[in-house]
Amino acid sequence: MTKIAIIGGQQSGRTTLASKLGKKGNVTDIAIYDFSKSGRTLVSIDATGYPKSIKPLVTALNLSDIALLCIPPSGPDIHTGECIVALDMLGYRHGMVVLTMSDTSHHHALEEMEGSLRKIAAGTVLEDWEYVPVSTSTFDGMEELKERIFSMGAQVDLENAELNELPPRVVIDHVFNVTGIGCVILGVVMQGTIHAKDRMSVLPVGRQIEIRSIQMHDVDAKSAPAGARVGLALKNVQPKDVERGFVISNIDAVTTDFTLNCTLSKFAKRISVGDMLHLFVGLQTAPLRVEGIMVDGEYVDHAAAGSSCVVTLTGSKNVAYSESDRFILANLDEKQRFVGYGFCGSAITESLR
Ligand SMILES: Nc1nc2c(ncn2[C@@H]2O[C@H](COP(=O)(O)OP(=O)(O)O)[C@@H](O)[C@H]2O)c(=O)[nH]1
Numbered sequence: 284m285t286k287i288a289i290i291g292g293q294q295s296g297r298t299t300l301a302s303k304l305g306k307k308g309n310v311t312d313i314a315i316y317d318f319s320k321s322g323r324t325l326v327s328i329d330a331t332g333y334p335k336s337i338k339p340l341v342t343a344l345n346l347s348d349i350a351l352l353c354i355p356p357s358g359p360d361i362h363t364g365e366c367i368v369a370l371d372m373l374g375y376r377h378g379m380v381v382l383t384m385s386d387t388s389h390h391h392a393l394e395e396m397e398g399s400l401r402k403i404a405a406g407t408v409l410e411d412w413e414y415v416p417v418s419t420s421t422f423d424g425m426e427e428l429k430e431r432i433f434s435m436g437a438q439v440d441l442e443n444a445e446l447n448e449l450p451p452r453v454v455i456d457h458v459f460n461v462t463g464i465g466c467v468i469l470g471v472v473m474q475g476t477i478h479a480k481d482r483m484s485v486l487p488v489g490r491q492i493e494i495r496s497i498q499m500h501d502v503d504a505k506s507a508p509a510g511a512r513v514g515l516a517l518k519n520v521q522p523k524d525v526e527r528g529f530v531i532s533n534i535d536a537v538t539t540d541f542t543l544n545c546t547l548s549k550f551a552k553r554i555s556v557g558d559m560l561h562l563f564v565g566l567q568t569a570p571l572r573v574e575g576i577m578v579d580g581e582y583v584d585h586a587a588a589g590s591s592c593v594v595t596l597t598g599s600k601n602v603a604y605s606e607s608d609r610f611i612l613a614n615l616d617e618k619q620r621f622v623g624y625g626f627c628g629s630a631i632t633e634s635l636r
């Protein structure tokens with residue numbers, strides 16, 4: 284199962300491309316397209332609510348393994364730049380740059396654009412990504428794009444298989460009631476393997492549930508491995524108790540406050556004590572206040588763009604997380620909204636000593 288996020292600025296051809304890669308399914312601030320043929324399954328997520336909000340962008344990227352960054356013939360804009368920062372902050376490993384609407388552009392112009400984009404992407408996770416010109420009007424490049432997606436998908440499947448033995452975690456992206464069945468969630472197995480009849484917790488609410496049944500692409504399954512997009516019927520919980528971003532897990536902790544070992548983006552403004560930031564972890568988000576910043580073991584008022592620091596944040600919303608999670612910080616008042624990323628865990632305790 285290959286899961287891709289289709290991202291980019293406004294009018295970059297995202298929605299048209301997504302519509303050519305599968306059948307439209309669930310639509311909220313993301314739109315999900317499904318394709319399944321001769322054992323190949325593709326889930327494409329169009330972050331429709333972006334650039335208005337960054338949440339759908341983070342959601343689409345977290346639910347996928349491969350990003351397609353769409354760039355129209357008019358070239359990159361501020362949101363292309365923001366998407367690159369987002370991919371970099373997330374440490375996103377797999378993706379390609381899709382030069383859309385290639386039928387309205389010349390070969391020479393496409394080459395020139397690739398050259399200037401490579402300069403922008405230097406030093407980011409996109410550094411070695413491939414550039415694929417595509418037209419959804421003439422279908423030029425479409426077969427090649429699909430082949431590249433599926434060969435990248437095969438690599439991702441191998442990587443996901445290595446996560447099968449970890450304690451299971453499922454991130455929830457949709458929840459609804461099905462008459463006669465009850466609470467059904469859609470989500471992705473981020474690690475581990477889940478089985479029907481498994482007893483787990485829904486967090487951060489702390490509800491003990493049982494997985495009644497599992498479906499993958501509308502087909503019943505007894506278990507689902509890491510990387511699978513699943514539909515789960517849950518026993519002992521109502522849809523009203525569950526929200527997008529909640530996690531089904533037995534290992535997650537829940538808190539409202541964090542101390543993070545952060546790396547700030549060089550494409551953001553500095554952060555200061557007292558700033559209100561938005562924290563993203565998986566599909567969850569929470570507003571938090573910067574209470575303290577420490578650089579090289581000293582408490583300071585602010586930390587410069589591009590620097591490393593330990594940041595203490597307080598909030599009032601419960602967030603479920605695990606030790607290995609990558610936290611993303613954003614300032615919604617800025618033009619380029621992604622501020623930095625960080626981890627909590629043993630590294631913090633060390634630096635606070
Ligand atoms: N000529 C041409 N037009 C395209 C192509 N892809 C998208 N468009 C047009 O470009 C506009 C923006 O596309 P859309 O998919 O809505 O972009 P989005 O805002 O990124 O979702 C629409 O009018 C599309 O019909 C293409 O490959 N060739």
Ligand SMILES: [Mg+2]
Nearest residue numbers: 297298299331
């Ligand atoms: Mg669109």
